[in-house]
Amino acid sequence: MPHADDHLHAARPRHDHGWLSPDPLLTKELGIPNACSRCHEDRGLEWNIAQADALFGTKVRARQRARAHAIAAAQTDAAGAAEGLVALLHQEDVPAWRATYLSLLPQTAGASAGREAARLALTASDPLERAAAARFFVGAPDASDLLSPLLKDPVRLVRLDAAWALSAQLPADAPARRELDEYLALTLDQPSGRLRLGQDKANRGDLAGAESEMARAAQWDPFSPAIRDAHGMVLAALGRANEAGTEFRRAAELSGRGGGPSAFRAGLAFAETGQAAEAENAFRLAVQCDPKLHRAWYNLGLLLAQQQRLAEATQALEQAERAAPGEPDYPYALATVCLRAGDSAGARAAAQRVLRLDPTHEGARQVLRALGR
Incomplete structure (x- = not known):
């Protein structure tokens, strides 16, 4: 690209x-x-x-x-990112760039804004666009209806991307399934090939097989954050949260400044298994990597509040609200913590901010009733 x-x-x-x-x-x-x-x-x-x-x-x-x-x-999922990509997509006359925008759209929170553009790109004259559009619809409820025609596309790249998106639905003897299997088999001597095969197995519901492939990939390339993160996802799906947390944390450490999301997932996994200290360390690593990770600040605040560390919890929840001022969960959690800490003014102000965002929020109303309005 x-x-x-x-x-x-x-x-x-x-x-x-x-x-x-x-x-x-x-x-x-x-x-x-x-x-x-x-x-x-x-x-x-x-x-x-x-x-x-x-x-x-x-x-x-x-x-x-x-x-x-x-x-x-x-790349940073900034506000309006999807709309910006769609606007350029309509203006762009270079197919490779249109394919680039389509490929980036699924990474954004507002990806649905590009759905119609991606649907039209399924019949674009350039195969790069068609392939990127096929990748856009991975996991879509109507993927089968939209992508089935591309399984017979004259360009192999397009057929493979459509088959990947529909992998879970393809019969074992279907030509598209055989072509995809042959493609996946080409790189099984490489960690990335084992990772890809593991992802395909996971898509098809074979989590045990996926975990085996990803464990082998991680063994062959222990310094790949992408492999560690994918392995953690499968371990979490298997209910092995402690092992998942370890993989996510290692992925974060290998990713450097970009390790925030992996560290956040590590924190959630450790919290699930009751490892409070490990969870706290992971959440703190997440916000150290990316101070804008408001969900990590929020979960850190909840964890600290559970441990009666109310002053620290307040600080973390304030950071969450600053990073995402339109999310009512954050000031509501802050209001409850302030109430427990005896900070009536802070609790009242936070509850009022919740109601400005969501006038029907019953939890915020309960806080105000507890304060006597």
Whole structure:
């Protein structure tokens, strides 16, 4: 897939297949490296931005900048990310970029905004778009109706992506099933191949077989966060929460700053098995990796409240509310903790914030009744 920039920065090399004009503005806004700053680092970023705009102009790079911002928003699931991808999808005339936007859409919270665009892309002239559209509908209730025609597509990539999406429904003797099995068998000497086979088994309901394949993949490549995370998912589905937590935590440690979601899953798994200290450590790792992970702050607050650590619980729940001010669960939990801590003013204010978000919230009304309104 195309990338937003291909140039090298002394502190963070980057290699891809793009060949775009260097744009120091994207370094300032998104942290994307640029060639100008490599040679003129002593002049400062603002000087490089001005010089690049003077040399290359801004109009010619407007599309490059729009693509970069849309991709960055999708990768962090920022507010409006899905709508931004759909808007570019309608404007874009390069099939590879349209396929890129379609591939990123499922990662966003508002992916449903792109459903109609993805449905239309199922019959696009370019196979990259058709394949990306097939991936969009993985797990959709109507996937069979939408994707069955693609099982006979003239392009193998499209057939395979459609078969993957419909794997659980394909009869063992169906041509599409055989083609998918043959494809999966090609890389069974590699950790990624074992992971893929394990995912297919999980999709087909064979969780024991999936766990075996993923355990082998993790053994062959113990430093892959993706394999550890997938293995943790299957272990959790099997009810082996403690082992799942260990895998999720290892995935988070291997992922560095990007390990927040895995650490959050580790916290949930450890909390399920009553390992409060391990759960707390995992939730704290999650918010250390990504302070915007409001569900991790929320669960950390609940865990601390269970341990009667009310001041710390209050701080965590306040962080959750700051990160997601439109979620009524967070101020409600904060109101209950403040009430237990004897902070009537804090409890009242939090309950009132809940009711501004959800006027029918009975729990918040109960808090106010307990305070005598």
